[in-house]
Amino acid sequence: MRSRMTQPGRKRPTMRDVAREAGVALRTVSRVVNDDPTVGGELAARVRTAIAALEYEPDEHARQLRRGTSGLIGAAMRNFVDAHPVLSAVDATARDNRMTVLAMSTEDEEEREREAVMSMCRRRVDGIIIEPIGTNHQYLAAEMASGLPVVAVDRPCGGIAADTVISDNAAGIGMAFRHLVLHGHRRIAYLGDAERIFTGRERAAAFRACMAANGEPIEGLVHPGQIDTARVAASLAAVRAARATALITGNAQATVEVLRQLGPDAGSLALIGFDDFPLADLLRPGLTVIAQDSATIGRTAIGMLLARMADPDRPVQTVTVPVELIVRGSGELPPPG
Amino acid sequence: MRSRMTQPGRKRPTMRDVAREAGVALRTVSRVVNDDPTVGGELAARVRTAIAALEYEPDEHARQLRRGTSGLIGAAMRNFVDAHPVLSAVDATARDNRMTVLAMSTEDEEEREREAVMSMCRRRVDGIIIEPIGTNHQYLAAEMASGLPVVAVDRPCGGIAADTVISDNAAGIGMAFRHLVLHGHRRIAYLGDAERIFTGRERAAAFRACMAANGEPIEGLVHPGQIDTARVAASLAAVRAARATALITGNAQATVEVLRQLGPDAGSLALIGFDDFPLADLLRPGLTVIAQDSATIGRTAIGMLLARMADPDRPVQTVTVPVELIVRGSGELPPPG
DNA sequence: ATGAAAGCGCTAACAT
DNA sequence: ATGTTAGCGCTTTCAT
Numbered sequence: 001m002r003s004r005m006t007q008p009g010r011k012r013p014t015m016r017d018v019a020r021e022a023g024v025a026l027r028t029v030s031r032v033v034n035d036d037p038t039v040g041g042e043l044a045a046r047v048r049t050a051i052a053a054l055e056y057e058p059d060e061h062a063r064q065l066r067r068g069t070s071g072l073i074g075a076a077m078r079n080f081v082d083a084h085p086v087l088s089a090v091d092a093t094a095r096d097n098r099m100t101v102l103a104m105s106t107e108d109e110e111e112r113e114r115e116a117v118m119s120m121c122r123r124r125v126d127g128i129i130i131e132p133i134g135t136n137h138q139y140l141a142a143e144m145a146s147g148l149p150v151v152a153v154d155r156p157c158g159g160i161a162a163d164t165v166i167s168d169n170a171a172g173i174g175m176a177f178r179h180l181v182l183h184g185h186r187r188i189a190y191l192g193d194a195e196r197i198f199t200g201r202e203r204a205a206a207f208r209a210c211m212a213a214n215g216e217p218i219e220g221l222v223h224p225g226q227i228d229t230a231r232v233a234a235s236l237a238a239v240r241a242a243r244a245t246a247l248i249t250g251n252a253q254a255t256v257e258v259l260r261q262l263g264p265d266a267g268s269l270a271l272i273g274f275d276d277f278p279l280a281d282l283l284r285p286g287l288t289v290i291a292q293d294s295a296t297i298g299r300t301a302i303g304m305l306l307a308r309m310a311d312p313d314r315p316v317q318t319v320t321v322p323v324e325l326i327v328r329g330s331g332e333l334p335p336p337g
Numbered sequence: 338m339r340s341r342m343t344q345p346g347r348k349r350p351t352m353r354d355v356a357r358e359a360g361v362a363l364r365t366v367s368r369v370v371n372d373d374p375t376v377g378g379e380l381a382a383r384v385r386t387a388i389a390a391l392e393y394e395p396d397e398h399a400r401q402l403r404r405g406t407s408g409l410i411g412a413a414m415r416n417f418v419d420a421h422p423v424l425s426a427v428d429a430t431a432r433d434n435r436m437t438v439l440a441m442s443t444e445d446e447e448e449r450e451r452e453a454v455m456s457m458c459r460r461r462v463d464g465i466i467i468e469p470i471g472t473n474h475q476y477l478a479a480e481m482a483s484g485l486p487v488v489a490v491d492r493p494c495g496g497i498a499a500d501t502v503i504s505d506n507a508a509g510i511g512m513a514f515r516h517l518v519l520h521g522h523r524r525i526a527y528l529g530d531a532e533r534i535f536t537g538r539e540r541a542a543a544f545r546a547c548m549a550a551n552g553e554p555i556e557g558l559v560h561p562g563q564i565d566t567a568r569v570a571a572s573l574a575a576v577r578a579a580r581a582t583a584l585i586t587g588n589a590q591a592t593v594e595v596l597r598q599l600g601p602d603a604g605s606l607a608l609i610g611f612d613d614f615p616l617a618d619l620l621r622p623g624l625t626v627i628a629q630d631s632a633t634i635g636r637t638a639i640g641m642l643l644a645r646m647a648d649p650d651r652p653v654q655t656v657t658v659p660v661e662l663i664v665r666g667s668g669e670l671p672p673p674g
Numbered sequence: 675a676t677g678a679a680a681g682c683g684c685t686a687a688c689a690t
Numbered sequence: 691a692t693g694t695t696a697g698c699g700c701t702t703t704c705a706t
Contacts, residue, residue: 031676264621
């Protein structure tokens with residue numbers, strides 16, 4: 001058995017090379033690589049020695065081509081920073097199941113989502129977790145018909161029946177609303193995403209329902225729409241004009257923009273933000289939030305994916321994950337006076 | 338030309354199916370898929386119609402197997418949140434070059450790094466960007482000898498000669514130090530990572546150099562070591578005991594831990610943190626930082642990777658990227674009295 | 675328990 | 691300009 005040293009420009013060894021080095025058939029090497037127990041002890045050892053000597057690494061592409069399965073899970077998320085807690089949980093479970101996560105960022109653009117998903121399909125991922133943009137995901141229908149499991153996270157896909165994991169948006173808004181009422185507020189405003197976006201719609205609707213249910217409903221304080229400096233400034237002005245004493249923001253982006261515009265006046269308005277984020281506890285006052293349970297969302301999503309791989313005919317489900325109110329100060333400010 | 342509708346359980350169409358549907362040879366379909374200009378207009382149209390009708394997507398694994406190149410760039414980063422700005426830049430450039438980034442998190446563990454890198458190698462990535470853990474990366478030697486381009490980011494690899502992109506740590510510490518001196522501080526402390534970590538070592542050394550160069554050297558105020566609650570508490574106590582009026586923190590983790598422990602006393606000590614992070618501007622006082630230029634780091638890293646792919650024999654380089662002082666308030670607090 | 679041969683879906687080399 | 695053939699590196703029948 002000649003041992004070959006690492007040397008510049010050398011070709012990558014194949015299974016064939018290992019077989020030759022060990023003096024066995026190709027099939028035997030394949031068996032050893034795949035931990036097939038039917039291979040004899042002595043031969044197995046010889047093969048393993050050859051693998052180590054040549055520093056052989058099996059080619060996953062060849063393997064996938066033959067097996068028809070890639071061991072890859074695609075994750076098309078809107079952006080990596082916000083998706084990180086979810087992706088962490090997905091990755092952990094994937095690793096436990098000897099799968100690799102191929103994560104791509106869609107940057108909130110429908111076209112990028114489509115590109116990302118299609119490139120995943122060309123890589124023959126075994127399943128896709130998607131945080132959907134837009135409302136039409138028909139383009140996935142063909143892949144799903146071919147057996148691709150798809151799980152939607154945070155919002156549902158449009159036009160196709162896919163498993164879905166979402167947070168309990170209505171409960172979150174309800175908790176925030178009641179918390180503020182409990183702390184004496186009677187004029188409460190909401191500032192969130194445009195209602196064409198699923199979460200924006202759900203949260204705004206939940207807020208309206210809270211107002212209607214709250215004996216003395218308060219009109220004119222729901223401000224859904226695109227989150228940008230100008231619109232938030234206008235909304236804040238309206239909030240002041242209506243003499244609202246508390247504000248619920250519909251997502252982290254809105255919360256941050258509001259904090260930035262309030263500046264040193266941050267303490268003048270009770271504030272509860274939907275979505276927790278790092279350092280929210282270091283602000284003064286600390287930011288009270290409705291936190292999504294990202295770890296559970298991620299675990300549930302990949303769990304549903306694995307379940308559908310195991311049984312493609314199981315019924316399509318939507319799972320709602322509870323949210324949590326985290327008290328840090330900004331939501332407990334009393335109304336002035 | 339019979340058109341096939343999407344139907345449950347149907348097999349995924351291959352290039353062969355497209356060829357049959359279009360009534361052409363396999364090779365012609367391959368040519369069309371790869372935009373080979375030598376294919377006739379009428380045939381090309383027929384092929385494209387067949388592709389659309391069958392909803393055919395080429396198999397990247399088969400393609401890679403044949404071509405010997407995967408179009409994949411591996412990125413093994415310590416964690417996704419901190420690496421996000423770098424990864425964004427890498428991804429953008431990769432997309433421009435029709436490549437896909439396969440990002441994996443190493444969670445600061447040497448073993449996970451090795452696993453991640455090896456799984457990338459099995460997927461035959463065309464190059465690897467790595468934020469190295471530990472000091473021994475010999476295990477990459479064989480792959481590099483086989484022609485795998487490797488670029489280290491943030492710190493150098495150990496035991497192998499790889500292209501490297503790092504921030505100008507010494508300049509950053511120098512800027513922070515001089516900024517504090519300029520604002521009247523004479524007793525300045527440093528609290529950072531353990532010196533067995535490259536950046537911890539570089540930054541602590543730079544701080545010592547600053548002290549030595551600053552006429553009136555101050556001893557006992559360099560506190561490198563692991564960042565945890567107990568050690569930071571002890572360091573802060575020592576800082577107070579030494580009557581230091583200003584503190585430089587060596588990374589974001591240290592900065593956040595210090596802020597958390599200072600709590601409402603945050604304004605009692607001038608503070609400059611190495612590494613910027615989101616919401617640093619919303620703290621009170623705003624946090625003055627030394628910001629790394631992540632976009633440039635990412636672009637440089639993948640640029641070096643592409644350059645080495647094009648010319649494997651180019652000399653190995655280390656590029657140092659400038660850092661920037663961002664003034665927000667905490668670093669401009671005067672010494673008390 | 676081990677081996678020989680076929681073939682996964684594609685592209686490169688070589689006809690025509 | 692288009693088609694035929696071979697083979698990338700592996701796993702899977704099917705022998706032995």
